[in-house]
Structures are given as structure tokens and as C-alpha cells.
Amino acid sequence: MSSTTDPRAAESAPPKRAFHPSMLLYDQRYRSITIQIFALFLLMLGAAWLIDNVINNLRLLGRTFSFNFLSQSAGYDINQRPIEYNSQMTHGRAALVGFLNTVILAVMGCALATILGVLAGVLRLSKNWIVSRLVTVYVEVFRNIPTLIWILIFGAVMAESMPAPSAFRGDDPASSMIFDAIAITNRGVYVPAILFTTELGVLPLGPVSPSLNWVLVLAVLVAGIFANKVLIDHATRVQNATGIRPKTWWKSLLVLFGPVILIFLALGAHLEYPELRGFNFVGGTHLRNSLLAMWLGLGIYTGAFIAEIVRGGILAISKGQTEAAFALGLQPGKTMRLVILPQALRVIIPPLISQYLNLTKNTSLGLAVGYMDLRSTLGGITINQTGRELEGMLLLMAVYLAISLTISGLMNVYNSRVKLKER
């Protein structure tokens, strides 16, 4: 197609008229800018009025605006403490404990939701009538009832229908531990904890000081995953060159788990079993009711949404892709894993980000079952004990905003890596 516009003709267009103030309103080129600047001024005026209103009202009430309360002694206890904390420490420290609890719950919830969601999304498209209907029931039931209700239901089931620790007492107890290691009670689930005989000390990182043992284990695990990736890439290169893929499964297992097991052995890892002492089980790891209720409630609820997103993503891939893969002799499982899901990911990831954000923000429902997250510590008890609603809420908003932006930033990086590369 030939171009009809001559570049020179554009240059010799009518000369620019001299600028005149009325052009701000009547000239299309400037009008939009005028409107935007005007709107910005209105917005700033509105903000100034709001801030002035706050300052005035605070003055009328004789209140000051200060974050000093963060360095005052908190005075209250928190049951789930990922870092050291006692009631003599500051409100700031309590907020940090709450923040870590929020993060723990968000990570656990997102992991559960993703696994459930991908499974359910794929299974809902299954040709097996019973499987697909069962999954449909799961998705529809969980999607259409509010999260809070689910959290309360899981919380109530845990608290009301499980045996109390006292039921495990006596010569002929009413309840017994599973494998003598796991105790399911109405106060939570007690599982064995991993302890080390050799303690390497702690890594001083300002307010938090994680145990060096676990840092080492984590580092070795990450290194193993990285080494495994190198191994797989190598196998792919060999396959591309020779057509034969070398067996990698045993090497992968060795690289992934060998070093970790060696580290565990070297540090003298052993299990600490929970045992009934006094009022409660002592020892082991205590997964509190509140944590379990929040985890299951949020994970299963959000999983139902992710299932729909995954199903939508898969349906968005043309049926021809499946048929082509079948024609090449690929089995259904491999077709899904190698052909369909990689293409579906670019449709799945953006809405998945919103689901992760939703789940993270929904952790703030924790107070309903007594889970001490950021909302319950900083936004609940601290605000209540100090009366600093404004400061506390501003801080709370800033932290949630930061968490959300971090998640969406990380997910966007991932999204740009898996999205369709157009060459």
C-alpha cells in the first residue's frame, strides 16, 4: 500500500497561530491539559481541606499527632511469636511480630490456594463426570460464601469438635495421638519440631535474628534448586544436540536433597515430640487453631477463585493446540504440562496477582478467630491501649500498601518472564 501523505506537505501546514489565552479553553490541543491542571488543583484543594480539618479537630480534642507510642512498652502478650517478644517490649516490636504473622499467613495461604486452585482448575475440565462435578461443587460453594464465614466455620469446627488436651490424660484416655507424634486438640495441632544438637548461633539482622542453622539449610536448599536448574538446562542442550535426553531424575534428587540431608546430619537434627504436661501439650510445634482456621479459610476460599482463573486460562488456548500435541503422540498429562499450561500462564498470571493481593489483605480478618496479625496487634490492641487511632491506621495502611506493592511487583517480574515472547 502506498502512502498518500507527503512528509513535506505536513511541514508546510498552516503556520502556528500566536498563542492566545482563550485557546486554553477552545483549542483542542490545550483544552485537555487545562482541564487536567484544573482538576489537579481541585484535588489538592480538597486534600488541603481534609488535612486542615483533621488538624483542627485534633486540636479541638486536645490531641497531638505523634508516633511516640511505638517506643512505649506494649504491656500485652502475643501467643504466636516468630521472633522474641514479651509484654515488656515496645508497641513497635509488637507491630513487627504482627507483621511477621501476617506474612507467614499470607505465604502459607497463597501456597495452599495455588496448589488447590491449579488442581481444581485442571480437574474441572476433566472428562470424568464425577471428578469434574465434585470440583464444580467445591468451586461454587466456596466462591459464593464470604471468606469470614469460612474462617469462622473452620475456627468453630476446630474449637468445638476436637478433644481438649485433658482428653489425652490418664491410663485410658478418650483420645490418643496419631503415631504418638501428632496431637489434634481444640487448641490447635501439635506436631513434632525439628531441633538441632549443634547450634550455630543467630544471624543478627537488627530487630530480627533468625537461627543460623535454618539460614544455612535454606541457603543449601536454594543452591540445590539452582544446581538442579543447571542440570536440567544441560540435559536440554544435550537433547537438542543429539536427540536423546540423558536420565536426570536421580541426579536431580541427589542435588536437591543430598546436601540438605548432609547438613541435617552434621548439625545433629532430631525430632522433638509434643507431650502432655500440666494444662497443655508442651514441646513440638504448635499450630494454633487461629492459624489453621485462617489458613484453611483463606487458602480454600481463594483456591476456588484461582481454579476459575486457571480454567479460564486453559479454555483460552485453542483446541487445535491440544489436537496438534495429540497428533505428535504426546500423552494428555504431558500435553497439559508442556503445551497448554505454559501458554495459559500469560492469561492466568495477571488475575492471579489480584487473588494473591486479596488473600494477603484478607489476612486482616484474623481478629475474628484471634489470630494476632498486624491488624490485631498494631491496628487492634495497640490502638486500643494507646488511643492513637489516626497514627495507627495511617501506619497500618502504609504497611499493607507496601506489602501489596511488593507482591504485585514481584508477580509482574514473573509475568514478564512467562508472557508470550513475540519475535
Next chain:
Amino acid sequence: MKKTVFVGALTAATFGAGMVHAQTTLETIQNRGELICGSNTGQAGFGAPDSNGVWQGFDVGFCRALGAAVLNDPNAVTFVPLTSQTRFSALASGEVDVLARNTTWTFVRDVDLNLTFVGTNYYDGQGFMVTRELGVSSALELDGATVCIETGTTTELNLADYFRVNNMSYEPVPVDTAAEAQQQYLAGACDVYTTDVSALASSRAAFAEPGDHAILPEVISKEPLGPVVRHGDDQWADIVQWTLFALIAAEELGVTSANMEELKAGGNNPEINRLLGVEGGFGEMLGLDNDWAARAIAAVGNYGELFSSTIGDQTPIGLARGLNAQWTQGGLLYAPPFR
């Protein structure tokens, strides 16, 4: 970032809105024709709706007396159930005119939160309740126990202090309302329920088997409970304060809802005459009419009558007067003179 600041300002303004009072609280109430009273979310004996949905109880009775004093109608009171977390914001924002719900008078609340505690209508202390089958007879045997505790309360802070001072550990189960705490406690999800002794007694009375539960002898704190108003409206604070004193003084002076009409005809006790508005014109000094205290007493009875009809020995709550007896009877109740 700009967005955050804006959103922050918006929230801030929402918090700030409603705090500007062009009218005094009394004018607002009279124009509205209704007193709004911040109440418990449901604490049998102190403040809870009965089977007909009508709020009944000791704290509720005080609000009704106030309604009678200010609006000449003890039923022109709307009760707003508030949790321990929401009560102060609701009061500060003007959502309620007065708070009457087992709120402990503390330094920080009085001074830093800018609230005005007008007096004490119930002298309480924090205690512990356990099931009898646990076999615990003292709070000092509670090392390692799981404790249900309402968040945002003074009880929460006392609990932490008590266990730390006595070198004991505990596992807190934070809950939002008394009802939730009772449910968790009855399900055995916590060994101990701790709150003010009066509230423990009230909870226990509502249990199916009250005899299975014991309140431990230790009382670990002072909890003076009383009505609260916002800072900055002294006239309203005076009205609430002297309504409370009127109920207390009435008991001391032997004025009851039964003999009040008779006494109002005028007697030779000048203090009773001033209390009931026969002389002195005290109601007008408060911005009300002189009958205000008489109306309050007529509505709910004097302090002793209110106490015995809601939480006293003869009720399921079964609380003894104890510290809450008149100063003449060895208790702490003491109304300044009506003079």
C-alpha cells in the same frame, strides 16, 4: 505515593469528621429527643437485651435514669452495643453521648485519651474462672494454662503483669467479645476465662451448669467501672456525674422510688428537698429543670434498688454489695453533698 497521602488524608478526615460540635451535648440530645448510650455487646445483669429486645441491666439502668433526667423519658434511650475495641472511638467521634459499659477508669484513658470519667458506679477487680474438674484452687497454680482474654482491655494488661510478676507462663487466646470468650471457654479451648469478677459472675449465671465453674479467690487488680463522656463539655459531664451521685445519695438519704412522691411533697430534711428539687433550684444550675433527680430515681430506683434488681443477691448474677455498699455501711460509695 501521592495517592497514599491522599487516601491517608481521606481516612484521617473521616476520623476527624463529626468531632466538631457546634452545639453542646445537652442541646444535641434535646433536639434529637433521644439519648444514645454506648453499651455492652451483651453482659447479663449489666447490659443485655431481654427476650423482648428491651435492654435491661445495671449499666442500662443508669442510662435510663439519665434519659429520665434529661428527656423526661427513661425509654428515650437508644443503646449502641460496643466491643471493648470500638467503645472509645465511638465516644470520641460522637456516635454515642455517654459510655456505660464496665469501663475501667485509668490514668491513660482519662488523661491521654481525653475522656472524662465522671465517677464509679461499680468497684470491681479482675479474677479468674476455671472449671471445677481442673482441680485448681488458686491463680498461682495456673502456670502454663491457656487463658481466654478480651483484647484491648485493662484485663489484658493486668494478666500479662500478673503472670510475669509471678514467674508463670500462659498461652493467651485473644477474643473480641464476652460472648466469644464464654463460647471458647465452655468448649474447653481455654482453661481459664479472666475478666472483672462481676462479669465472671454474670457469665457463670448464664451457663447451663453454673456449679461446675469456680471463680478463683485471687483478685489481681482494682477495676473502678463507671460512665464516661467526652472531654470538653463540662456541662454534660456534670449532668452525668450528678445523676450518678443523685442515685447514690438517694440510697444514703433513704429516698426510694416508692416513697419519693411522699418526700417530694416537702419534708424537713433540707438535703432531700434539694435533691428532689423542692428547694435550691439545683436542676436549673445544670441546665435542666428542678425535677431531674426525682425523675431519675423514679425511673430506676436509687442505687441500692437498681443494684438489687439487676445484679444483687436475689438475681441469678448474685453479687454481694461488698465494696459497693454505702460508705456508712463500710463500702466505698460516697456521693458529695447536695449543697
